[in-house]
Amino acid sequence: MDNQYTIQTQNLSKSYKGVEVLNIEELNIPKGQSFGLVGNNGAGKTTYFSLLLDLIQPTTGQIINNDIVVSESEDWKPFTSAFIDESFLIGYLTAEEYFYFIADLRKVTKTEVDELLATFEDFFHDEILNKKKYLRDLSKGNQKKVGIVASFIGNPEVIILDEPFANLDPTTQIRLKKIIKELASAKHTTVLISSHDLLHVTDVCERIVVLDKGVIVKDTLTNETTLKELEAYFGREDEENIELPAKDHSEESAQ
Amino acid sequence: MKLSKFSSFEWKKFSRSSYFEKGVVVKILLILGALYFIGLAAFLGFAIIFGLEKAIPDQDPFVTLNNFLIYYVLADLGFRYFLQQLPVMNIKPFMIIPVKRSKVINYLLLKTSLSFFNILPILFFLPVTGVLIYKSYDVLGSIIWFISFLSISFCINYANFLINKTQVFFYAIISVLAVLVGLEYFSVYPVSDLFGDLFYGFYTDKYWAIIPIGLVYVLFKANYNYILKHFYLDGAIVEKKESVKQYDLSFLNRFGKLSTFLKNDVRMILRNARPKQVVMMSFLFLFYGLFFYTQDIYQDMPAFLAFASMFITGGFLISFGQLVPSWDSEYYKLMMSQNISYRQYLESKWLLMVVACVISFILSTPYIYFGWKIYLMIAAGASFNIGLNSFITLYGGALNRVPIELNQKAKAFSNTNGFNPTQLLISLPKILGPMIIFYIPYKLLNFNAGLIALAASGVLGLIFKQKFLSIVENVYQKGKYKTLAAFNEKQ
Structure with a gap:
């Protein structure tokens, strides 16, 4: 059981002033899986990722990252990396300085970083490196590119990306999908992403979990019908509202 | 409306x-x-x-x-x-x-x-x-x-x-x-x-x-x-183009593990409006002594002179140090999810403060004009700053969870004097400390005893540096979630 799962979630809940925003009894993610978290605003996706990174304190329960309880020890940090939002960037650095800073923290040499960056030339689309611009002056999309690539530095075993597709142009979205697929196929890295884009997330993730109001309502391995199922699930309320002829809901509500 | x-x-x-x-x-x-x-x-x-x-x-x-x-x-x-x-x-x-x-x-x-x-x-x-x-x-x-x-x-x-x-x-x-x-x-x-x-x-x-x-x-x-x-948002109307200032900071590599943080801190200070302001302000602190040393009434109140002497070399130390870790508030989530050691992070900031203190001390040489007694007092004050005040200030900073917008200078709608009661409370030992340390031996023995006590307090602080850093580190660890939540709140 120990090495079967990279991430184990046990009786995890988070409340703010008595209001529960997340309650996950059990969620185990095997090593090497590309895992997608889907849900409407306020479903608890970012809360879950923040708990995973020990940025907020769980009300009950715990998350175990490679046998380490994240809220009790910091030993998960060397093999875990994340890009959640712009607060993971240092605005007054240039892209290169930022990459080297992260590399220093993760004990990666400059040459290794340069090699890694070379493989992302396409992804950067000549808008990031050697631009003599501070990160704070880059567009939101380009900032995101920097943050995502920085999270790949140092061969982390667990990569957490919150809404990686948002703000990216279509070309970059397609390139990012390719990159994530490659990472996942290597079976060394566990990738966790959250997204509002059902198409992208079903495309890159082997498994998809749907959160609604902090509770897991769907947990499925991706196949050809997953996208349809998800669209049906998220569209169900609209259909109810426009009062279509009575319809059998049992299929959608089955978890 | x-x-x-x-x-x-x-x-x-x-x-x-x-x-x-x-x-x-x-x-x-x-x-x-x-x-x-x-x-x-x-x-x-x-x-x-x-x-x-x-x-x-x-x-x-x-x-x-x-x-x-x-x-x-x-x-x-x-x-x-x-x-x-x-x-x-x-x-x-x-x-x-x-x-x-x-x-x-x-x-x-x-x-x-x-x-x-x-x-x-x-x-x-x-x-x-x-x-x-x-x-x-x-x-x-x-x-x-x-x-x-x-x-x-x-x-x-x-x-x-x-x-x-x-x-x-x-x-x-x-x-x-x-x-x-x-x-x-x-x-x-x-x-x-x-x-x-x-x-x-x-x-x-x-x-x-x-x-x-x-x-x-x-x-x-x-x-x-x-x-x-000034009823406009900076940058929203006129987009400002900022050219990157590149510095060769490789000379900092000699500090080994600390150099990662030192380089970053130096860039932070040089490239952002708010810390630059602090540097300017701390320069003004150098002239603090002119108020005290020229007034005859203070000549008979050496405790006040001790206080003034502390301020001359402590400008940067106090105004920068009381906002550690707020300086990193914009990307604190990154720092907290990376494999950083609080100790190195703190030591880097501490080193900056000490270096600034030493520079201020060198710049304060003209005060010899007011006599060696005064100058020795400034030296003793610098020692207190380096050895004790630096840690007190860092401790206060750790409790002072105010997010900072690094590149916001004093604008018509921003708050320049981020003054709050926590800062006030924690500044009491900074102000009273040198006065008391000087005054008691001065009253019991003589002027020189006061000087030696003040200087020795700094040396003592240096000896227990690791211990003090551990205490501050503890505050960081205990307050991690609080700090993250506070920095997350946009002003």
Whole structure:
């Protein structure tokens, strides 16, 4: 059981002033899986990722990252990396300085970083490196590119990306999908992403979990019908509202 | 859109901030402090006329009071400059909805009337006026005198914002003050008498009151125009292009593991408006000694000299250190999810503070002019700063969870003097520390013993450096979630 799962979630809940925003009894993610978290605003996706990174304190329960309880020890940090939002960037650095800073923290040499960056030339689309611009002056999309690539530095075993597709142009979205697929196929890295884009997330993730109001309502391995199922699930309320002829809901509500 | 609507927004902003919810103890202390000052002001107001009558019996106590009031005006100006919060308001939402700009600005400026600093003078001058009338001074004259001083108080209120926001006004005021002090000090012209006559004139020749009342209007308008001109978000209208400043920081590599953080900190200071301001300010601290060493009264109060000596070398150390880790608030989540050691992070900041202290000490060499005694005192103060003050300041900073917008300079709508009660409490040991460490051996033995004690306290701090760093590190670890939550809250 120990090495079967990279991430184990046990009786995890988070409340703010008595209001529960997340309650996950059990969620185990095997090593090497590309895992997608889907849900409407306020479903608890970012809360879950923040708990995973020990940025907020769980009300009950715990998350175990490679046998380490994240809220009790910091030993998960060397093999875990994340890009959640712009607060993971240092605005007054240039892209290169930022990459080297992260590399220093993760004990990666400059040459290794340069090699890694070379493989992302396409992804950067000549808008990031050697631009003599501070990160704070880059567009939101380009900032995101920097943050995502920085999270790949140092061969982390667990990569957490919150809404990686948002703000990216279509070309970059397609390139990012390719990159994530490659990472996942290597079976060394566990990738966790959250997204509002059902198409992208079903495309890159082997498994998809749907959160609604902090509770897991769907947990499925991706196949050809997953996208349809998800669209049906998220569209169900609209259909109810426009009062279509009575319809059998049992299929959608089955978890 | 009514003014009351603005007020309700402001109240919500105040009562719903996380700071308000957390700092209960600090709040109680603050309220107690305010009550103390209110009581003191009112008591002084009642007692001062009688007191002056006793002290200088052969002069009209009211004339004596007026002669001293210029010092009150100067002190008020000084206090407000360092302590009074500037009007802060989030203007972005109001920019595109149909509210007249004039309304927003007027509200902003009028809001400041309710400041503690404006209420205090009322509490002082009201009883004074009461006593004057009781002692059968001219009723109308006394009331006009009261109104004049109220106006002066408001003048200072509005002048303070201009001083804070515009460099030109700041230097203008400083120059005028310097000239006046110079005239008085070198006995060229008795400036304080002139002001004494003017203040007394409010009472005798009532129309003189037009001066302060008119000045309030002028300063209000000046503020109004200034804010109107700056009623834009920086960068939203005019996109600023910033060229990257590259520095060769490889010389920092000699610090080994620390160099990662050191390089980052140096870049942070050089590339952001707010830390640059701090560096400028700390340069001004170097001149602090000129106030103390030139005054004869302080020569017999070496404890105050010890305090001044600490400030000369401690400018950067205090103003930078009290905002560690706030300097990294913009990307604190990154720091907390990376594999960083708090120890190295802190040590890097500590080293910067120490280096700044040493540089300040070297720059303070001209103080030898005031004698070796003074210079040795500055040296002892520097030792205290490096060895003890640095850790006290870092400890205070860890408790002081105020998010900083690094690249926001003092703008019309930002709060430049991020002053809060936690900072005040934690600054007590910084201020009293060197005075006590110096004073006790000085009183028991002699001057040199005081010097040695102050210098030794710093050395002692250095010896226990690891221990002190561990204590601060502990605060970081314990407060991690609190700090993250506080920094997450946008101002």
